[in-house]
Each structure stands twice: as C-alpha cells, then as structure tokens.
Amino acid sequence: MGVYVHIPFCRSKCYYCGFYSVASIVFKQAFIRALCREIELRKDYLGTYKPETLYLGGGTPSYLTPDELQIILQKLEEIHPLSLSAERTIEMNPEDLVPAKLNELRRLGFNRLSIGVQTFNEKGLKKMNRTHTARQAIDGIFCAAESGFENIGIDFIIGMPGNTLENIKADLKQIQYLPVSHVSVYILSIEEGSVFARQIEKGIFAPPPEEKVTEEYFFVADALREMGFEHYEISNFARAGKYSVHNSNYWSKKPYIGLGPSAHSFNLHSRQWNVANVKTYSESLDKDILKFDFEELTEVDQYNEYIMTGLRTMWGINLDILRSTYKKYWSSVESRIAAYIQQGWAKRDGNHLVLTERGWLVSDYIFCDLFVIS
Incomplete structure (x- = not known):
C-alpha cells in the first residue's frame, strides 16, 4: 500500500x-x-x-x-x-x-x-x-x-x-x-x-x-x-x-490512497479522484465534505488495467493469470500475443509475457489491441 x-x-x-x-x-x-x-x-x-x-x-x-x-x-x-x-x-x-x-x-x-x-x-x-x-x-x-x-x-x-x-x-x-x-x-x-x-x-x-x-x-x-x-x-x-x-x-496494482486536490486513490475494486481545485477542495473540507468522483471497477476494467500496468514493466504479465482469472478473454488475445512475439514487440520469459523496448515504444497500440471494450 x-x-x-x-x-x-x-x-x-x-x-x-x-x-x-x-x-x-x-x-x-x-x-x-x-x-x-x-x-x-x-x-x-x-x-x-x-x-x-x-x-x-x-x-x-x-x-x-x-x-x-x-x-x-x-x-x-x-x-x-x-x-x-x-x-x-x-x-x-x-x-x-x-x-x-x-x-x-x-x-x-x-x-x-x-x-x-x-x-x-x-x-x-x-x-x-x-x-x-x-x-x-x-x-x-x-x-x-x-x-x-x-x-x-x-x-x-x-x-x-x-x-x-x-x-x-x-x-x-x-x-x-x-x-x-x-x-x-x-x-x-x-x-x-x-x-x-x-x-x-x-x-x-x-x-x-x-x-x-x-x-x-x-x-x-x-x-x-x-x-x-x-x-x-x-x-x-x-x-x-x-x-x-x-x-x-x-504497476503491480497494489492499493493506495491519494490525498490532496486532484489526487487519485485505488482500493482494489474502485477508484476515486479528488476535485482538481485547491479553493473548492479547501472550502469543502472546512465543512467536513470531500468532493471527489468515483468509479467502481468491472471485471473488464480489472482485466484492462492488468494488461496496461503489467506490460509497462520488465516483469510483464503472468500468462497463467490470463488463462485462469481472465479465462474468458484469453482465447481472443492468444493469437495477437503470438503476432507480437513474431514482430519482435514481445517475448516470453517463463510463464510471463514481456514487451521488448521496441514493443514499449508501440505500447499504446498494443494496450488498445488487447483491451476488451465493454
């Protein structure tokens, strides 16, 4: 945390x-x-x-x-x-x-x-x-x-x-x-x-x-x-x-609390972010009111975030987790992952998929390609 x-x-x-x-x-x-x-x-x-x-x-x-x-x-x-x-x-x-x-x-x-x-x-x-x-x-x-x-x-x-x-x-x-x-x-x-x-x-x-x-x-x-x-x-x-x-x-999706105007927080199942205005933030808290927006994360959100955060790092994402926790999405992404490897954008490291440096440079494309749109 x-x-x-x-x-x-x-x-x-x-x-x-x-x-x-x-x-x-x-x-x-x-x-x-x-x-x-x-x-x-x-x-x-x-x-x-x-x-x-x-x-x-x-x-x-x-x-x-x-x-x-x-x-x-x-x-x-x-x-x-x-x-x-x-x-x-x-x-x-x-x-x-x-x-x-x-x-x-x-x-x-x-x-x-x-x-x-x-x-x-x-x-x-x-x-x-x-x-x-x-x-x-x-x-x-x-x-x-x-x-x-x-x-x-x-x-x-x-x-x-x-x-x-x-x-x-x-x-x-x-x-x-x-x-x-x-x-x-x-x-x-x-x-x-x-x-x-x-x-x-x-x-x-x-x-x-x-x-x-x-x-x-x-x-x-x-x-x-x-x-x-x-x-x-x-x-x-x-x-x-x-x-x-x-x-x-x-990047490993651990929980965190963000304090102050515009700060984001994550508690594993939802995100919230404070109002991005120091005057509004201060005046509302003088009345014991915190102004923020909130989003409950769906299973699709959790999957998309796992892809995006994990592939940003040299440790990559665990393919066993894709096959088990996100089994319903695995069949649609498996062939794409093979294509990334062939193009030199990704490699397997044991049971992990890791982007190469060339893959990191086109990571926005890869993330969007692997995302599930609900």
Missing part, C-alpha cells in the same frame, strides 16, 4: 505540465488545514492495509517550509504510521537543493528524492519555463548526496522541439558523473491546457516527427544501460535495484 500526497503549489507553471497545480500560495494555509482534515476523514479507506511507501508530489512539495511539511507528516503518522525502513519520497526542484533544506528533509524522515531536472541545456530549460539553471541542478544533486541522500532520482525529458542528438549526448554525459540511482525518461506529451498546447495551436512550434523521437528514445535507453542503469519500466531506469517502490506498487 502507498500513500500519495499532492501538493498543488508551484513558483511558476512549466509549459509542458498537465498536472493540476497553481502558481500561487494564496490558499497554502487553508490547504494544509484541509489536507489534515482529509487524512482524518479517510482513515478507514484502505482498511487493514499498512503503508509501505510515502510520496509527496505536485506541484512542488519542496515549495513548503519544513515546518509546514512537519504538520502534514505528523498527521499522516497519526493515521498511517510507516515503518522506519519505508520508502519516503519527496519531489524537489533543483533550486531547493540547499544544505539547510536538505538537512531538514532528512530530519523529517525523507530518504528518497525525485528531482525535476528535465535537461542540463540552458536554452531547453528556458523553453520549458523551468525556474532553475543547469548549474543549480548539478550543484544541488551533489549537495543532496553530501547531505546523506543515497537514493536520488532525476526526471529527464526527450522529444523537445528543436533539441538535437548532440544536446542529448551532453545531458547523458552529465548524468554519467552524477550520484543518481534513478532516471525517469519522459517523452514530451502535449497536455491539454498546457502552454505548449496553446503554442502549437498558434503555430509557434510543432512537435518533432515520430521517427526522431524514436531515435532519441533508443539512444537514451542504450546509453543509460551502458552506464549500469536497468530499464525496468517504459520510462524508468534504476541502478543497483533502486527501483521506485512507490511507483512499482502502482
């Missing part, structure tokens, strides 16, 4: 971002009160499940002060106490990676950092409207390691308009010498409502051609493997088995 907390505040909006956040702290204190109240109201959501991980995402969780984070963590510990060995992650912007803050985060119990680097190219950072420089990112990562963090992950974006293979090679060369154990590589997606989406509508720029993005993906994956990173999920690479335990729980 995992606990996710969505902190919706940012200093400014990155142009690619489609996650719910606000570039304002007007509602910060009201949000913290409301979040603590949500934690109390939903104390029984996961029943007897005990939390294995904590993940503070956003937004920019490191935008909160250590005292504000402590208020949230104390309330979480009252309701969902974690073991001392539990993975506790906080997302950070590079400009927040300073000794005083890092020492406070260690004191608060965080043992894993997820840092939004995106690129070490200054022009690329400006194009994304990032609030840090490449130098801040490099110095900050070394500072985090010197502060005692042994599990440091960074985010990296490919598929940016105007980017070159030389830029990517320079980024990878920098990563090689950094004390990081995890790299998340995201292909730029144009999210509805983002600044990039509006710029495309106005003809300011166009996404790069698919074949260029494919070339970048394979180049980055090969380079990271040569550095000793294991490609364990479509977008994720880890050294020395330091996978993201929290995110791996999502």
Whole structure:
C-alpha cells in the first residue's frame, strides 16, 4: 500500500505540465488545514492495509517550509504510521537543493528524492519555463548526496522541439558523473491546457516527427544501460535495484490512497479522484465534505488495467493469470500475443509475457489491441 500526497503549489507553471497545480500560495494555509482534515476523514479507506511507501508530489512539495511539511507528516503518522525502513519520497526542484533544506528533509524522515531536472541545456530549460539553471541542478544533486541522500532520482525529458542528438549526448554525459540511482525518461506529451498546447495551436512550434523521437528514445535507453542503469519500466531506469517502490506498487496494482486536490486513490475494486481545485477542495473540507468522483471497477476494467500496468514493466504479465482469472478473454488475445512475439514487440520469459523496448515504444497500440471494450 502507498500513500500519495499532492501538493498543488508551484513558483511558476512549466509549459509542458498537465498536472493540476497553481502558481500561487494564496490558499497554502487553508490547504494544509484541509489536507489534515482529509487524512482524518479517510482513515478507514484502505482498511487493514499498512503503508509501505510515502510520496509527496505536485506541484512542488519542496515549495513548503519544513515546518509546514512537519504538520502534514505528523498527521499522516497519526493515521498511517510507516515503518522506519519505508520508502519516503519527496519531489524537489533543483533550486531547493540547499544544505539547510536538505538537512531538514532528512530530519523529517525523507530518504528518497525525485528531482525535476528535465535537461542540463540552458536554452531547453528556458523553453520549458523551468525556474532553475543547469548549474543549480548539478550543484544541488551533489549537495543532496553530501547531505546523506543515497537514493536520488532525476526526471529527464526527450522529444523537445528543436533539441538535437548532440544536446542529448551532453545531458547523458552529465548524468554519467552524477550520484543518481534513478532516471525517469519522459517523452514530451502535449497536455491539454498546457502552454505548449496553446503554442502549437498558434503555430509557434510543432512537435518533432515520430521517427526522431524514436531515435532519441533508443539512444537514451542504450546509453543509460551502458552506464549500469536497468530499464525496468517504459520510462524508468534504476541502478543497483533502486527501483521506485512507490511507483512499482502502482504497476503491480497494489492499493493506495491519494490525498490532496486532484489526487487519485485505488482500493482494489474502485477508484476515486479528488476535485482538481485547491479553493473548492479547501472550502469543502472546512465543512467536513470531500468532493471527489468515483468509479467502481468491472471485471473488464480489472482485466484492462492488468494488461496496461503489467506490460509497462520488465516483469510483464503472468500468462497463467490470463488463462485462469481472465479465462474468458484469453482465447481472443492468444493469437495477437503470438503476432507480437513474431514482430519482435514481445517475448516470453517463463510463464510471463514481456514487451521488448521496441514493443514499449508501440505500447499504446498494443494496450488498445488487447483491451476488451465493454
């Protein structure tokens, strides 16, 4: 089981971002009160499940002060106490990676950092409207390691308009010498409502051609493997088995509770997601009301999610489970699976079906092909 907390505040909006956040702290204190109240109201959501991980995402969780984070963590510990060995992650912007803050985060119990680097190219950072420089990112990562963090992950974006293979090679060369154990590589997606989406509508720029993005993906994956990173999920690479335990729980369909505006929750048989508006979220919880939408998962939903989450990882899906738990769908997908193997998109690993890297690149097609439409 995992606990996710969505902190919706940012200093400014990155142009690619489609996650719910606000570039304002007007509602910060009201949000913290409301979040603590949500934690109390939903104390029984996961029943007897005990939390294995904590993940503070956003937004920019490191935008909160250590005292504000402590208020949230104390309330979480009252309701969902974690073991001392539990993975506790906080997302950070590079400009927040300073000794005083890092020492406070260690004191608060965080043992894993997820840092939004995106690129070490200054022009690329400006194009994304990032609030840090490449130098801040490099110095900050070394500072985090010197502060005692042994599990440091960074985010990296490919598929940016105007980017070159030389830029990517320079980024990878920098990563090689950094004390990081995890790299998340995201292909730029144009999210509805983002600044990039509006710029495309106005003809300011166009996404790069698919074949260029494919070339970048394979180049980055090969380079990271040569550095000793294991490609364990479509977008994720880890050294020395330091996978993201929290995110791996999502892909293995373990239950989790999501707290804060826009946060999603899953209790094995249903999903719910909170209202994506910090003002509405805070004002309703002042009245002990949590505004959310809800979906009960059918057997078809469960099957489709098993396919989608399992095939994202290097462990794949268990064919015995397809034949037993989802027996009624097996006959319709068996021939398609054989075709994927023949095309080099998938392979068998014992009784598991695993997508190859080429298969991961066309995974959206494969998922849709295997899905049952009810």
